[in-house]
Amino acid sequence: MSAPTNQHQAVEMERDAHDRGSSDHVHGGAAHGSRSSYVTGFVLSVILTAIPFGLVMSGVIGDKSVVAGICMVLAIVQIVVHMIYFLHMNRKSEAGWTLMSLIFTIIIVVIALTGSLWVMFHMNQNMMPPMNPASAAEMSDQM
Amino acid sequence: MTSTTNVPPGAQNAVTFYDTDPHEHPPGQSTMLGFWLYLMSDCLIFAMLFAAWGVFGGSYAGGPRPSELFELPLVAVNTAMLLFSSITYGFAMLAADEKKQGATLGWLAITGVFGLCFLGIELYEFSNLIAEGAGPWRSAFLSSFFTLVGTHGLHVTFGIIWLVTLMVQVSRKGLIDANMRRLQCLSLFWHFLDVIWIGVFTFVYLLGVLR
Numbered sequence: 001m002s003a004p005t006n007q008h009q010a011v012e013m014e015r016d017a018h019d020r021g022s023s024d025h026v027h028g029g030a031a032h033g034s035r036s037s038y039v040t041g042f043v044l045s046v047i048l049t050a051i052p053f054g055l056v057m058s059g060v061i062g063d064k065s066v067v068a069g070i071c072m073v074l075a076i077v078q079i080v081v082h083m084i085y086f087l088h089m090n091r092k093s094e095a096g097w098t099l100m101s102l103i104f105t106i107i108i109v110v111i112a113l114t115g116s117l118w119v120m121f122h123m124n125q126n127m128m129p130p131m132n133p134a135s136a137a138e139m140s141d142q143m
Numbered sequence: 144m145t146s147t148t149n150v151p152p153g154a155q156n157a158v159t160f161y162d163t164d165p166h167e168h169p170p171g172q173s174t175m176l177g178f179w180l181y182l183m184s185d186c187l188i189f190a191m192l193f194a195a196w197g198v199f200g201g202s203y204a205g206g207p208r209p210s211e212l213f214e215l216p217l218v219a220v221n222t223a224m225l226l227f228s229s230i231t232y233g234f235a236m237l238a239a240d241e242k243k244q245g246a247t248l249g250w251l252a253i254t255g256v257f258g259l260c261f262l263g264i265e266l267y268e269f270s271n272l273i274a275e276g277a278g279p280w281r282s283a284f285l286s287s288f289f290t291l292v293g294t295h296g297l298h299v300t301f302g303i304i305w306l307v308t309l310m311v312q313v314s315r316k317g318l319i320d321a322n323m324r325r326l327q328c329l330s331l332f333w334h335f336l337d338v339i340w341i342g343v344f345t346f347v348y349l350l351g352v353l354r
Contacts, residue, residue: 033233033236033237034237035234035237038230038233038234038237039230041230041233042226042229042230042233045226045229046226049219049222049223049226049341049344052345052349053215053218053219053222053344053349056215056349056352056353057215057216057219064353067353068349068350068353071345071349071350071353072345072346072350074345075341075342075345075346078341079338079341079342082229082334082337082338082341083338086229086233086334086337087331087334087335087338094175094176094179097176097179098176098179101179101180101183102183104183105183105186105187108187108190109186109187109190112187112190112191112194113190113193113194113197116194116195116197116198117194117197117198120198
């Protein structure tokens with residue numbers, strides 16, 4: 001008689017956990033932002049968008065690689081801002097599974113992007129004949 | 144089952160490793176996590192398209208270059224449209240939390256209008272490029288450009304269709320739990336598209352013009 005009772009209790013406890021979990025999604029503060037957090041996120045992303053556009057369109061900084069570097073850094077900062085203020089990412093949502101899956105995705109994305117760019121860059125270097133006559137002449141001199 | 148006959152001492156705390164009783168899961172309790180996992184897989188699709196752009200972005204095939212084609216003021220306006228739609232969707236969610244149905248529908252409608260402006264500007268840009276002879280067939284650079292930006296635009300299109308569907312559902316059924324869940328899923332989707340757009344305007348437009 002005791003075994004079924006135990007099972008029943010376990011099921012009840014599990015149900016309680018589910019109920020609490022689901023009410024968190026719908027009513028809890030976990031996945032929600034406040035008005036001020038939305039406005040903060042918006043102001044930050046406007047600034048972080050305006051700076052790179054301004055830099056590229058005005059051409060204040062002459063060195064293109066510096067401008068490109070600043071743009072990329074600001075883009076990464078803005079993505080983090082969006083994640084926190086608009087997507088409400090935190091360590092606790094869904095018992096940490098959203099953060100875990102996000103980290104996994106980022107790892108895959110980094111491997112795929114760096115791998116593709118790296119491999120294809122070297123393939124271009126090694127396989128493509130030089131296009132402009134000047135470097136072709138250099139090439140034949142070396143050979 | 145529920146009879147509380149004499150339970151031996153210690154049996155209360157006995158560990159149950161599995162339960163054989165069928166039990167019901169409340170509807171939607173895993174929806175948010177499932178939707179997040181879908182977004183992550185969508186993220187991988189965009190990552191591959193970005194990788195293709197990174198590889199082909201400089202292959203002009205003797206055709207036009209990004210600095211000759213892209214109009215940054217137009218892209219800036221487009222970015223503003225998407226940013227505005229993000230905060231108005233945030234306001235729609237806040238209104239929904241406060242159970243204000245009219246305000247929710249109003250903010251959703253404004254979000255939809257911004258989304259449509261974004262799509263309109265993007266289609267205008269695409270049609271201009273194609274009219275100039277810089278269609279996706281011109282070079283690998285343009286193929287990867289149209290694929291990446293077009294895929295993002297398709298996502299926005301489906302987001303707007305979903306938005307309108309939700310507005311109908313909210314106006315008919317009110318802000319019930321199921322509709323709140325749907326609103327939250329679309330919220331994730333909409334803000335996710337904004338995150339992808341950050342990558343697009345930085346790596347495609349700004350870095351493309353600098354190239």
